[in-house]
Amino acid sequence: MAYEMIEVRTEAGKVGIVTLNRPKQMNALNNQLMDEMGAALKAFDADEAIGCMIVTGSEKAFAAGADIGAMATYSFADVYKGDYITRNWETIRSIRKPVIAAVSGFALGGGCELAMMCDFIIAADNARFGQPEIKLGIIPGAGGTQRLPRAVGKAKAMDLALTGRMMNADEAERGGLVSRVVPLDKLMEEALGAALMICDYSQIAVMAAKESINRSFESGLSDGVMFERRIFHALFATTDQKEGMDAFVNKRKAQFKHQ
Numbered sequence: 001m002a003y004e005m006i007e008v009r010t011e012a013g014k015v016g017i018v019t020l021n022r023p024k025q026m027n028a029l030n031n032q033l034m035d036e037m038g039a040a041l042k043a044f045d046a047d048e049a050i051g052c053m054i055v056t057g058s059e060k061a062f063a064a065g066a067d068i069g070a071m072a073t074y075s076f077a078d079v080y081k082g083d084y085i086t087r088n089w090e091t092i093r094s095i096r097k098p099v100i101a102a103v104s105g106f107a108l109g110g111g112c113e114l115a116m117m118c119d120f121i122i123a124a125d126n127a128r129f130g131q132p133e134i135k136l137g138i139i140p141g142a143g144g145t146q147r148l149p150r151a152v153g154k155a156k157a158m159d160l161a162l163t164g165r166m167m168n169a170d171e172a173e174r175g176g177l178v179s180r181v182v183p184l185d186k187l188m189e190e191a192l193g194a195a196l197m198i199c200d201y202s203q204i205a206v207m208a209a210k211e212s213i214n215r216s217f218e219s220g221l222s223d224g225v226m227f228e229r230r231i232f233h234a235l236f237a238t239t240d241q242k243e244g245m246d247a248f249v250n251k252r253k254a255q256f257k258h259q
């Protein structure tokens with residue numbers, strides 16, 4: 001597939017990188033861009049050689065939100081019949097390998113929601129997060145009212161969604177939205193370092209960890225722990241578990257086969 005609104009590349013043959021590329025519109029997210037991103041992530045997910053993905057934007061903007069110009073004239077019939085957001089934004093939720101959001105600049109509205117759909121967020125020190133939809137007469141529509149309070153708690157989520165203010169990278173890290181903050185010029189190095197580290201582990205264990213942590217948002221503690229326990233037990237059937245533990249016992253580096 002030829003992409004117009006994203007750039008796609010791989011690093012070291014094992015990290016798939018999607019760069020949002022609508023610089024004049026601050027990477028505003030329209031249907032074509034979301035179709036392209038979904039297709040690229042699915043292709044990486046299906047590629048045996050890829051162990052981890054990174055979604056990133058530009059220095060100025062990860063993404064300044066859903067494309068307001070495109071949305072401005074949508075009717076209820078358009079969004080309901082067209083299954084707006086659900087149809088293509090949700091693709092990222094079906095990706096089974098880890099997806100890291102490397103965020104610099106603005107991550108607003110749908111941009112913040114897209115970052116939160118990724119598995120974790122590494123932020124540059126110039127990152128600014130917010131859910132300013134209230135200023136447009138709408139509310140977050142890609143999971144922001146659900147994922148933001150889970151990440152930063154009710155107080156900060158309400159503050160952000162009701163006032164439309166932005167928070168900087170330090171506040172986002174203090175609040176638990178982002179896992180690390182790094183200088184802008186180190187953002188991709190940091191994200192790539194994390195991705196390469198993940199690629200070296202057993203892909204089965206990595207996918208199982210992602211699946212289990214995501215499960216914690218969908219279930220009560222007992223059911224979640226039981227889900228984890230069953231997957232934990234199942235991992236003893238993998239070659240990688242034998243390799244990982246044998247490598248530790250014999251003081252050598254594990255060579256995982258993802259089997």
Ligand code: HXC
Nearest residue numbers: 024025026028064065066067068069108109110140141142
């Ligand atoms: C369409 C956008 C855009 C957006 C910026 N642009 N954000 N176009 N949709 N979300 C365009 C501007 O119109 C402008 O185009 C160009 O990008 C540069 O933006 P400026 O405003 O001139 O830059 P600046 O003054 O630096 O301000 C940056 C900004 C501001 C703070 C990010 O652009 C802004 O507030 N943008 C809107 C943020 C927002 O409300 N996001 C939520 C959208 S609703 P021109 O042609 O004039 O140069 C949403 C719904 C989610 O996301 C629900 C479902 C996903």
